[in-house]
Amino acid sequence: MRGNMDQNSLISFKDSNREKLFNALDSCSQNYSDDRFESIIEFLEQYDTHAVQGAALELKDENEMTLAGRFLWNDGIKGNVLNETAEARGIIFNTLDQIKRESPDIYEKLSDWQSIHQKDGSGRMLSALSKETIVLYIPKYVSASKEFLLDLILSKEGKGAAVQIWVFLEKGAQAVFTLNLRSRDSEADNFFTGLLNVFVGEGAHLILNEVQDFHQKMFSYTRKSVVVAKDGDLQWNICELGSEKSKSYSDLILSGKGSNAVVNGLYFPNRNQSFSIFTRQAHMESNTTSNLYFKGAVSDDARANWEGMIYVDPIAEKSDGYQKNENLMLSPNAHAASKPGLEILTDDVRCSHGTTITEIDPNQIFYLMSRGIPETDAKRLVIQGFFDTVLHKISYEPIRTKLQEKIYRKMD
Amino acid sequence: MEKSQDIQLKGIGDSDYQYGFQDPDVSVFKTREGLDEDVVRQISAMKGEPEWMLDYRLKGLKHFQQRPMPSWGPDLSDLDLDHLIYYVRPSEKSEKSWDEVPDTIKNTFDKLGIPEAEQKFLAGVGAQYESEMVYHSIQEHLEKMGVIFLSIEDGLRQYPDLFRKYFGTVVPFTDNKFAALNSAVWSGGSFVYIPKGVHVDLPLQAYFRLNIANIGQFERSLIIADEGSQVHYVEGCTAPQYTTNSFHSGVIEIIVGKNARVRYSTIQNWSTNVYNLVTQRAKVFENGTMEWVDSNLGSKITMKYPSCYLMEEGAHGEILSMAFAGKGQIQDAGSKMVHFAPNTSSKVTSKSISKNGGRSSYRGLVKIMPKAVNAKANVVCDALILHGQSQSDTYPTMEIDQQKVSVGHEASVSKIGEEQLFYLMSRGLSEEDATTMVVSGFIEPLVKELPMEYAVEMNRLIQIQMTGAVG
Numbered sequence: 001m002r003g004n005m006d007q008n009s010l011i012s013f014k015d016s017n018r019e020k021l022f023n024a025l026d027s028c029s030q031n032y033s034d035d036r037f038e039s040i041i042e043f044l045e046q047y048d049t050h051a052v053q054g055a056a057l058e059l060k061d062e063n064e065m066t067l068a069g070r071f072l073w074n075d076g077i078k079g080n081v082l083n084e085t086a087e088a089r090g091i092i093f094n095t096l097d098q099i100k101r102e103s104p105d106i107y108e109k110l111s112d113w114q115s116i117h118q119k120d121g122s123g124r125m126l127s128a129l130s131k132e133t134i135v136l137y138i139p140k141y142v143s144a145s146k147e148f149l150l151d152l153i154l155s156k157e158g159k160g161a162a163v164q165i166w167v168f169l170e171k172g173a174q175a176v177f178t179l180n181l182r183s184r185d186s187e188a189d190n191f192f193t194g195l196l197n198v199f200v201g202e203g204a205h206l207i208l209n210e211v212q213d214f215h216q217k218m219f220s221y222t223r224k225s226v227v228v229a230k231d232g233d234l235q236w237n238i239c240e241l242g243s244e245k246s247k248s249y250s251d252l253i254l255s256g257k258g259s260n261a262v263v264n265g266l267y268f269p270n271r272n273q274s275f276s277i278f279t280r281q282a283h284m285e286s287n288t289t290s291n292l293y294f295k296g297a298v299s300d301d302a303r304a305n306w307e308g309m310i311y312v313d314p315i316a317e318k319s320d321g322y323q324k325n326e327n328l329m330l331s332p333n334a335h336a337a338s339k340p341g342l343e344i345l346t347d348d349v350r351c352s353h354g355t356t357i358t359e360i361d362p363n364q365i366f367y368l369m370s371r372g373i374p375e376t377d378a379k380r381l382v383i384q385g386f387f388d389t390v391l392h393k394i395s396y397e398p399i400r401t402k403l404q405e406k407i408y409r410k411m412d
Numbered sequence: 413m414e415k416s417q418d419i420q421l422k423g424i425g426d427s428d429y430q431y432g433f434q435d436p437d438v439s440v441f442k443t444r445e446g447l448d449e450d451v452v453r454q455i456s457a458m459k460g461e462p463e464w465m466l467d468y469r470l471k472g473l474k475h476f477q478q479r480p481m482p483s484w485g486p487d488l489s490d491l492d493l494d495h496l497i498y499y500v501r502p503s504e505k506s507e508k509s510w511d512e513v514p515d516t517i518k519n520t521f522d523k524l525g526i527p528e529a530e531q532k533f534l535a536g537v538g539a540q541y542e543s544e545m546v547y548h549s550i551q552e553h554l555e556k557m558g559v560i561f562l563s564i565e566d567g568l569r570q571y572p573d574l575f576r577k578y579f580g581t582v583v584p585f586t587d588n589k590f591a592a593l594n595s596a597v598w599s600g601g602s603f604v605y606i607p608k609g610v611h612v613d614l615p616l617q618a619y620f621r622l623n624i625a626n627i628g629q630f631e632r633s634l635i636i637a638d639e640g641s642q643v644h645y646v647e648g649c650t651a652p653q654y655t656t657n658s659f660h661s662g663v664i665e666i667i668v669g670k671n672a673r674v675r676y677s678t679i680q681n682w683s684t685n686v687y688n689l690v691t692q693r694a695k696v697f698e699n700g701t702m703e704w705v706d707s708n709l710g711s712k713i714t715m716k717y718p719s720c721y722l723m724e725e726g727a728h729g730e731i732l733s734m735a736f737a738g739k740g741q742i743q744d745a746g747s748k749m750v751h752f753a754p755n756t757s758s759k760v761t762s763k764s765i766s767k768n769g770g771r772s773s774y775r776g777l778v779k780i781m782p783k784a785v786n787a788k789a790n791v792v793c794d795a796l797i798l799h800g801q802s803q804s805d806t807y808p809t810m811e812i813d814q815q816k817v818s819v820g821h822e823a824s825v826s827k828i829g830e831e832q833l834f835y836l837m838s839r840g841l842s843e844e845d846a847t848t849m850v851v852s853g854f855i856e857p858l859v860k861e862l863p864m865e866y867a868v869e870m871n872r873l874i875q876i877q878m879t880g881a882v883g
Contacts, residue, residue, distance in 0.1 A: 314800065314801065317800075327812070329812065329814070329815040329816075329817065330815065331815055332782075332814065332815045332816075334815060335811075335812065335813050336810075336811075336812045337809065337810060337811045337812065338809075338810040338812075338821070339807070339808065339809045339810070340806070340808060340821065340823070341805070341806060341807050341808075342795075342804070342805055342806040342823060342825055343803070343805045344795070344797060344803060344804045344805065344825045345801075345802075345803050346797075346800050347797040347798060347799055347800050347802060347827045348800070348827055349797070349825060349826065349827070350824075350825075350826050351824065351825045351826075352822070352823060352824035352825065353806070353821075353822070353823050353824075354820070354821060354822040354823070355808075355810060355819075355820070355821040356818075356819060356820045356821070357780075357810055357812045357817060357818075357819040357820075358817065358818045358819065358820075359815050359816050359817060359818075
């Protein structure tokens with residue numbers, strides 16, 4: 001075990017500009033230009049950079065589950081730790097700066113991959129904004145049975161963060177990676193921009209978990225892209241719970257023949273939270289399969305907007321794409337929008353999608369009440385059951401339990 | 413398997429246009445190319461319209477000029493709006509009896525089979541040749557019941573108050589760029605009024621047809637179904653083939669009164685160089701029912717999203733939509749269902765077929781407004797894709813501002829199942845017949861909703877396109 005030392009990099013901003021920053025990031029999603037970058041930088045005051053002592057870490061998560069590796073980012077203060085086997089097998093979980101110093105050959109490989117990796121306008125913008133990159137690298141044929149956790153905590157008053165995260169699995173590698181975004185109890189105006197780039201190599205297998213559970217005054221903007229190579233396999237679990245405003249783009253690119261991905265998503269906005277979730281499943285090669293299932297409950301005055309697309313390239317024959325979005329309306333003032341999409345450019349495919357927006361079925365409540373369960377409990381049970389259908393698809397048990405707990409807690 | 417399918421199905425959409433005959437131009441008046449205030453004034457003057465209508469047209473023109481082209485959907489950059497002829501008048505007046513119609517025009521209709529159809533089935537025929545109704549008839553007993561079925565111009569002349577009360581209330585000129593254009597230069601179309609409680613048992617029909625190259629056709633129809641009435645209106649479209657692109661931009665407004673029921677069926681079979689950008693909308697009042705049956709086979713680019721605004725409690729809207737895109741065609745079809753009131757319901761069924769590099773899309777909206785308690789909406793889209801180069805898209809949108817709702821959507825895209833073909837062929841059908849049979853089965857839910865002679869025509873069109881081009 002070791003603690004690490006690095007520089008603190010939080011961004012200060014003027015609060016009135018948070019909204020503008022959010023919109024500016026969106027407006028540049030089509031094309032990137034240096035002018036636009038300058039205009040976004042104007043919303044920000046400066047980067048604080050000063051050396052701080054890294055924290056000593058234990059290989060345990062919040063729930064005392066043993067981990068294979070942990071990276072803590074606490075208001076810019078960083079610490080990381082790996083278990084011995086992981087270290088011995090050449091797994092790296094560190095900042096890109098450190099990798100550059102310690103393992104130049106791997107740094108080169110990662111940079112090459114990054115430069116050929118296609119990014120859209122706001123992806124480039126976010127990478128230009130980010131002052132640091134955290135990398136998980138799993139070498140060829142190495143499989144780690146325990147979880148790698150990136151614990152990112154942001155709650156310092158008036159500060160923002162722009163972080164890049166790269167996850168790179170070489171051929172035949174296997175891993176579980178969790179990105180945990182959270183805040184301490186206090187609620188302060190913050191913003192977070194994140195860029196997550198993931199590569200699942202040939203025949204590699206990744207379980208990727210994302211939990212966004214910031215406090216309810218956060219503005220969060222994330223762009224994620226996952227490329228799956230030939231015969232690669234991905235399970236991507238996404239859970240959106242926190243933030244006042246959260247916008248996330250999840251781009252799944254099945255770039256190799258026979259690659260396969262399952263995407264499970266949950267969202268549960270309440271009060272005045274507003275979530276916009278965009279997903280894309282791009283089938284770029286033949287015999288690829290994707291299966292996306294997103295479920296959300298919307299309560300109080302909250303807004304949820306889900307927009308998804310399945311794209312099938314002309315060469316992607318024998319692809320199978322599926323997309324399902326289900327929404328439960330829990331309050332008269334809630335707003336939900338669902339916009340699934342298909343763009344199919346070849347004939348030998350099977351693609352479908354389904355979406356529903358409904359209230360709690362009164363018959364179900366009636367049935368439970370006739371069995372002696374009070375109405376509020378009955379409602380809880382129905383909402384739990386609603387989310388359980390997705391939760392059951394999460395094969396990594398600790399994350400399933402964790403998400404279940406978080407959702408149940410939010411119902412109170 | 414795919415190779416042979418390629419050969420057998422190449423007829424759809426790219427075969428010789430079946431109605432591609434062309435008659436000499438006999439029109440008595442047409443405006444010059446292009447559009448400005450003078451052209452609009454000229455059209456209005458030719459029609460001898462009241463002042464308010466001219467004002468309305470000019471407002472529409474102004475809005476059209478200010479409004480940018482839509483930023484979404486198919487590429488319309490080839491559409492040259494500056495060189496169109498916006499108004500053509502084929503003969504001096506609307507004819508009442510078939511014998512008075514000029515021979516050349518009659519020949520065209522003969523080729524389309526309209527008089528025979530009338531003798532057998534039709535309640536009334538309004539056939540639109542170029543921009544005016546040239547032939548109009550309606551069976552006597554309907555006239556006695558007070559049913560009005562006139563060309564839109566005659567409607568304005570004979571029933572100015574009724575006309576003014578409803579005109580532009582469903583599709584205002586500010587709705588979209590092409591509705592604004594139509595409001596400025598509209599010409600031709602039908603005016604239908606069904607009085608309280610009257611059931612029209614036989615379908616009312618109008619046939620639209622373009623004959624001169626480079627003209628735009630801007631039909632405008634206004635259908636008013638008063639309390640408790642019922643009517644089925646059928647429209648078919650055919651155009652001869654020309655090398656330059658023609659443009660059709662209609663606006664259909666329908667008012668479905670309390671407890672009334674209206675069905676509007678379209679078979680759109682324009683030749684494959686026509687831009688077909690149509691706004692069709694119905695306002696449905698208490699317990700009324702509106703049904704759109706919409707089939708799009710022809711045209712170069714179609715953008716058409718029939719819609720129902722469910723205004724009052726219990727209103728119901730239904731859309732059955734079929735799109736068939738062959739080579740070089742884009743069928744951007746869809747639907748819009750907007751629920752304004754409690755206990756409203758809607759249902760959309762869309763079938764699309766893409767073939768030989770054609771592109772068919774479903775683009776739809778279901779919107780539940782805050783007051784629409786217990787609204788129910790369901791959308792089902794199925795797409796069949798017949799060649800590797802074809803494209804099939806689905807872009808539905810659901811926007812919900814109400815808790816007590818039930819909204820569902822499903823879509824799937826696939827090719828013809830090899831098992832289905834294998835089964836049929838093992839029963840002795842040729843591959844071609846088997847494929848045709850599967851396609852016919854695929855669109856059957858729509859075809860069976862059409863009046864008989866249109867169902868026959870529809871099946872024939874599909875058959876011609878599926879089989880005619882083999883070899």
